[in-house]
Amino acid sequence: MKKINIGKHAVVLILIIFWIVMYAMSSSFRLGDNLKSILREASMTGIAALGMTFIIIMGDFDLSIGSMVALLGIVMAGFMNSAGLIPSLVIVCAIGVVCGFINGVIIAYFNVPAFITTLGTYYSFRAMAYILNDANTIICTNPVFLKIGSGSIGVIPVPFIIFIVLGVIGCIVLNRTVYGRNVRALGNSEKACKISGINTKKVKMLAFMLMGLCTAVSTMVITARQACASTDVATNFHFDAITVVVLGGTKLTGGEGSIFNTIIAAILYATISNCLNLYHVDAKWQRICMGLILLMAFSFGFIQQLIVKMRENSQKKITQNA
Amino acid sequence: MKRLIMKHSDNLSLGAVIIILFAVFSVMQPNMMTAFNIKNILVQVSLTAIAAAGMTFAYTAGVFDMSIGSILALVSVVLAKVATTSGVFPAVVAAFVIAVIAGVVNGLIVTKLKIQAFAATLVTMILIRGIAVLMANGADIPLYSMESIKFLSSGTIAGIPFPIILTVFVYVCSYIIYYKTAFGMKLRSVGSNAEASKISGIKTDRMIIAAFTMTAVTAVLSSLIKTAQVMFGKATIGEDFALDVMTTVILGGTLVTGGKGNLTGTLTASILIAVIKNGLNINNVNSYYQQLVIGMILIFALIVNGIKAMKNERQIRREGEF
Amino acid sequence: MKKVKKILAAAIMMIFVFQMAACGSSGESAENEAAQTPEADSTEADSAKTDSGSESSGSSKGIIAYSCYNMSWEYYVTLAKGIKDAAEAAGYEYVEHDQQSDQSIMIQGCTDLLNQDIACLILTPAKPEAVATIYETAEAKGIPVVLTDISTEAQGYLACLKSDNYEGGVLAGNYVIDALAESDGSHKAAMITVDPSNTNISRSNGFKATVEEAGWEVVSELSGQSEPDVAYSCMQDIITAHPDVEVVFCSNDPMAISASQAVSDAGLVPGEDVYILGYDAQTNVFEPIKNKTVLGTVAQDPYGMGSGAVDIFMKNLNGEAISYDEEDTKIIYTDQWIIDAANAAEYE
């Protein structure tokens, strides 16, 4: 029992250790600005990772979020220059939900595997973004909006505040609402849910709409941070988000997962890439590093199983000798 | 006769679509109809079609491979490097060795680490691409003075371009392996019901590894042609390759849930996609629209696929496994 | 377990907050210095070597960092080399960062570099529109930024060394017109471009304007996405649609080379039926140029750009005046010229 729990929160320990080591070793790491930028980066993938946690708990994936960011960014920036800040933010959320809805309907109501569906939308969304604005980049000048990306309240960056707030909400939804309960139940056994009168299709679809919403929010942050919306943004976004979620110990097979760990994992992931930069690791190697990290994260569940098995065996030995 | 038509309804309908589209494009741009262009289309077909054959096997075994794009790149780099240093033949050998390794690694990750195909190949996709970039090290490796390689792309036997001959050859072999050999049968049984296959004494893990290897090998064949066309080793090619191939296979009517592949369908589908791309190019249509179209086609194919799967489900339920 | 979670979370947050509070002040001081004269920068640069312990070896004066568009392209590798040599000659340590054509990586990478109190940031932005935050941070820390190859609308850089891509296009256009003046060809041209990249767009615009002025017709414009294999199929389709096309202008050399392959695969003779032009003068384009499968290429001087950027920084450091070609945009143009079979040998 104990061992498993440690496994559950391994990411926290890893972060602390990693963090202490870096803190001791690198003078640049210590700088407040550096820590701020870590939190900023963490929030960008993190916010999307919150939604992705729900999806992966159901045992699905969403690969389309990167393209969604591109599409939503273009739409938002376009409206901002005409309709103004608040309306554009509302609109982008709405469209984010619609994108999620499209994914959700295909996946839930035509039961098509999620990863292939979202692979399809992955290309469609980005293409739409291209077509909407003919591959031009829209520059955002609204100072208030830019604060969403680069501002800080006190010493804490705005994106991170948004991230934490959403995180708390996500935590409550996942653990203490009927919907969250259904999502996790669905990840455990679809059949059981059907029998228990849960509308599994609806639950699935809503989860993808939620994903769309989270993507919309992270689009705001990303666009604000880059002060412009372009069609070729966030090409590896889905990859980062999934890595973060899985790093957070959410099982690929679904059923189990924790928002808290996802948040920690997001910070860890950002810290790692930050350190790779601090030590000027060659981009080619960075790519490979990230791949290996993901591989480790993926095989984490497997390793846990091994531990459990080993313990069971030893127990059996004992019981037989007795 | 009627039964025959029913049996091949998918393939026939695909064929019909091809003819219609071809007609439409020809009207818009007369040069579509030229023998030269038709040859072009067929050569372009060969690129995806060959890899798609392998991918059909993967899908049949209930897995699939997102890393073939990266394999394509890695092979082109290695091919160029080895060819320029120690001749064409060793280069080709090296290419295949790499393919086999990549395939086996994919297979091992999926079967031994118990990571599902999607996630595993997502990782290898990153890693292999990383290795390719690392090897190329920022340079495009030219291949001229290697006219013998050129044969792979533009050489002709009895007036027929080599790629087309290769495609035909690959499909004949695949067809025999798929339907006539014990291997093909076991592959189908693994995809259809892994548990039962295991109990019937089939080495399911080996089957899956084999499926990945076949996919990788066919990917190499495609890569050889591609590399010979451009006479370049480049680490960045083939980003969208995996999607194109998957779209082809699914559009061809192969069940994403495994157990049932459709090689003829795959071939027809790859022709369809090539015709669309070529037609749009010839009519000077922007590449984003092409992406959009492909994405849409994939989604459409998925929906059809999903409806089929649901029918299948109902069939099974009538036999009591609700 | 729940409790443990909460405590851990609290602990981490505390550390972060404390850290940032502690360093907030240092940030402000940096801003103050930034307000001062170039000398302030120099002191900043000097202090850099003492500050950044693990990153910089004691001997060097500081770090000159280069954040590059994409290191998998030979052109930028050359550019980086130019910077490296010049920097080390001037006694600075050189570090580079690869944006891999991704604007997010660009911003993150540059921010991380700037947070290390480097002496100077030399930048080739993957997304010129997205540099605003980088300039802000740089200004806050008083680190000078020098642009190479790609300019930005936003101000905040010391200078921008680039080739005039529109001019380059014009150059290519005129070259074609002269070369084929007495040819009785169709005078139809096609372009294989790269979008969405302003650089390439201005190249093709330059070319287009010139040749159309001379009464040519640009019949087709497809995106090769700067990938040779894409360019190959584009070329095939161009030939199909316009068998009589005479000239094809490609926005970079790899595309040009594969285009020439496509032409010869189509049974036509590159350099007789179809003339192909490239851009950048990469090492591997010289051979095709010499055996006339590629007509010519517009040479740029990436190495010069690199070393030039370092000189600009040094000048600024020593308070010397910098002479711009365009005062308002602080652009300094590096020279471009046509390389063809005639002069290929000398430049190779």
Added chain:
Amino acid sequence: MEGYIQIRNIFKQFYGVYALKDISFDVAKGSVHAIMGENGAGKSTLMKILGGVYQADGGNITIDGKERRINNVSDSAACGISVIYQEFNLIPELTVAENIYISDIPRKTFLGFVEKKKRYADAKEILDFLEIDVDPDAYVKHLSVSEKQMVEVAKSLSQNADIIIMDEPTAALNEEEVKKLEEVVLMLRQKGKTILYISHRLTEVFDMADTVTVLRNGEYVDTKPVSELNEAAIIKLMVGHEIDNTAVIQSSATERVLLEVSELSLKSVFENISFKLYEGEILGIAGLMGCGREEVLAAIYGLFQYDSGHVLLDGREVRFKSPKDAIDHGICFLTDDRKDGGILAQMSVEENMTLISIRKLKKKLGFYIKPKSEAKQLKQMTDFMSIKYADPKQKISYLSGGNQQKVLLGRELLLDNKVFIMLEPTRGIDVGAKEEIYGLLSRLAKEGIGIIAVFSDMNELIKVCDRAVIFCDGRVTGILKREEFNKERILTFASGREA
């Protein structure tokens, strides 16, 4: 005596619960050896160990004087063992012939090409020999259940193994097919094959078996030649005490019709199903595997839709579009597939308990569920059924089968329900827990809840139910009152012969 197969001190446990404890017995060569025992006695587990699907945690197996390690299926095949498992192991997407020869395909030596013709011929031969009228090229997914069963038999024959294990092969067969199978078995014995035979049907055992070994709750009870035994004796060994076919539960059935089903039909699954359920009654549903009984109940519950017919609840016509619909009308449903369709393995006992009722809980701010109110519900059910668990947050998969089942029951009981549909409420739980469940059923019945329960174990049915509806091939073949109960009659109805 030195047995041909010697099974010695076999242990096997799942999640720390013993499925087999120190099993040892011998099997003589060329004999038909019946393994008897209640559901969950460990028969199938033992067979799976012999078949190499499971690995024993302890003990060893000696075959023909050589000690054998059976680590996987091919090992077991190498020992000349072939197994017909309870649940089918056929590949729906392959043809009959392909399935029969899936593990050893007749092939040309060259490149492993399959000899289609030869395979077809061989398959045909075997099928004809079993007098099964199935085309070897037909796809398995299109076969009926009993056909599938016979194909399974054909499959194991094709491997011409020395030892053939049959795990309830007759469960899905009608009387003729059973007779056929018996002949086959006897014929195989004459050929000197050794047959390990598992069945609930005592008649078969007496027809065929030479020796009987009885297991109970994963423990070895006894091995005797059939000649020394009679039905009562075997049942005694199996259950551990005399079964009194008189009810253990006082009927509390009233005259008021709670649920009436009339002419319910679903094409090619069931037709003209009609029966009544009275208030406070426990209605047993009997029938062989694949007789369509689960489907009928699932259709009533709204898991899928029936083509025609009526369901009347309290005299009002109802048709449930979805299970939620049914639940809202006070009908609840307990699946027989606890592992996949029941428990949420990775979630806590509490969350499992409140899965459905959580909807009804009062919420703060309209969505926030107070932990207290959930805990209260769990407590209520824990007291009601005395469920044993370490801590409400404990994962349910760490509970024993019995307690898991109680949690699932509790999940339903937290709703105010009139009709309770249960499939195999006592499957895979130990005898003690079974008794508790029986008690629970009677309590519910007394509260006026109507219970429809499927039992495949005849004894349980007879013990618990007030009336029994017997199905065969998707039709109701008989409805018996408790006083008319007796195994033979139920079996005859179940195997389709109107008495």
